[in-house]
Amino acid sequence: MDKEKKLNGGREKSKDSPRTGLEESFVLYDHKKLRMGYTTGSCAAAAAKAGTRTLLTGVETEEIVLDTPKGIRLHLPVEDIHIQRDESGIPVKVCCAVRKDGGDDIDATNGALIYAEVSCTGEAGVTIDGGEGVGRVTKPGLDQPVGNAAINHVPREMITKGVLEVCREQGYTGGISVIIRIPEGQRIAEKTFNPRLGIVGGISVLGTSGIVMPMSEKALIDTIRVEMKMRRENGGEYLVITPGNFGERFASEMPDLVRTHEMKCSNFVGETLDMAVDLGVKGILFISHIGKFIKVSGGIMNTHSHEADCRAELMAAAVLRAGGSADLAREVLSTNTTEDALKILKQEGGDELFDAAMKRITERIGFYLNARVQGRIETGAVIFSNVFGMLGKTENVPDLVEKLRRQG
DSSP: OOHHHHHTTTSOOOTTSOOOSOTTOEEEETTEEEEOEEOHHHHHHHHHHHHHHHHHHSSOOOEEEEEOTTSOEEEEEOEEEEEEEOTTSOEEEEEEEEEOBOTTSOOTTTTOEEEEEEEEESSSEEEEEEOTEEOEEOSTTSSSOTTSBSBOHHHHHHHHHHHHHHHHHHTOOSEEEEEEEOTTHHHHHTTSSHHHHTEESEEOBOOSSSEEOTTOHHHHHHHHHHHHHHHHHTTOSEEEEESSHHHHHHHHTOTTOOOTTEEEOTTBHHHHHHHHHHHTOOEEEEEEEHHHHHHHTTTOOBOOTTTOOOHHHHHHHHHHHTTOOHHHHHHHHTOSSHHHHHHHIIIIIHHHHHHHHHHHHHHHHHHHHHHHHTTSSEEEEEEEETTTEEEEEOTTHHHHHHHHHHHO
16 A cells, blocks of 8 residues: 555545645654644544534535644545435434544554434434444543543534534534444454553544644553553552563563553653652552663663663663673673673673672662652562563562552
């Protein structure tokens, strides 16, 4: 699939394709221009607005204008329009879709059709629910209460605003029922955080601005916060946090560790600590491969390589602190990965120096974690290697493991 087609949700984009309003909207990331897109919330609101107009006029709406909370006006094509009419030919139900376009963002929902099924009701106002492929909330602490469709409050506001705008235009004073459906939603949900959040049966309809910002760190940090808030409100005063799959796998092999409230933080160690303090978490036990947390031993709280990559330098400093020679430190500096550095340290320095260096690293990790939270919550860390297994842990790890056990 060529790039033009991929960025258009899998459809061929011809010169005559309608302009959505985002053609000149880009962000710069890693010296590249990345195209913006629009959220599932915008798609749902646009489909609901288009469906309402078709319902009240009897004429198919093939393009709809939507004002997003970000202030960008979108002109979105409407697809797969179905009109159910009564015996006299008056529309009683309309179903139509808007296709999600995530721009140049890495987005599991890109290209999915977001449907709105719209009908008139006897009571005034707009009622909103989710159908096929829209998740249901099963745990407290999320944007919507338990039992509701996982359509967040901003998309609900956008849907309501768009529907009422059409009702006013057409002089209709009755009620409108909107059911959002995403036929691919259950399959897509397997690639999202929803199963971890207790959202079952499909994806969430999201978006606070209506616009997708490519490679948005804020979006991922917001997702981490949503999960932490949910875990905190479900009894998770103490949390197990891993940067990714390696840490999760190692945690699963720790027999004494209760992992009821375990989550991932990606590269955002500092932001995760900040939100933990804000949400009233009492303690965090990090479990990480040394390749990530060696950076934390230098006070680096975003472990992405774009932010900093001084793994060899920090490892070499630990070797010197542990009493290793300058020659050995230079060998460590020449390595490309922390696993390579560990092998050299083990072979050239022996077990005693190896253990001493790991002790220095974990001490520095503990220092910087505590410094970030200013002692307001308990923090600890376990670091490991895929080759050598457990490398070290901060001195309070047994205490945190016991508190996690008691918490259950």
